[in-house]
Amino acid sequence: MEEKTTGIDLFRHIFEISQQTITITTLFEGLYLEVNPAFEKPTGYSREEVIGKTTSDIKIWEDPNFRKNLIAQLLEKGKVRNIESSFRRKDGTIGYTIISGKIINYNGTQCLFAFFEDISQQKAKELEHNYTINNLPLGIFKS
8 A cells, every 4th residue: 555645755755866956054054954865976975974064164165255145145035046156076176056046944944945956067068168269279250
């Protein structure tokens, strides 16, 4: 016999099987409360390494002011969609992501519920293409 799935169960299943990185952090401090298994692949950090730490503790944002600006946008609009940012992986290399998020109440605490799409490969190709174009020995003309 099949078990009845509640809304909480359904959320937990989606959270665990999503290929997209999902995090829940406290809104102002950036304290990691939850990360899904997909968090580890782009960042190099396991769940155990980040839960109870802040984004500042692990220095995940390449630009230290990024999160402050993101929170300002969230407070103004309630949610954000498709914000591009660079992040620092555990090994120190830089990756790129697209962030969408919303302010939620999680266990009585104001939090950021966020989805991250890793665009590091696309960004690397874009940067390589721009480098090639900018360093051509001859000009490019379009007629």
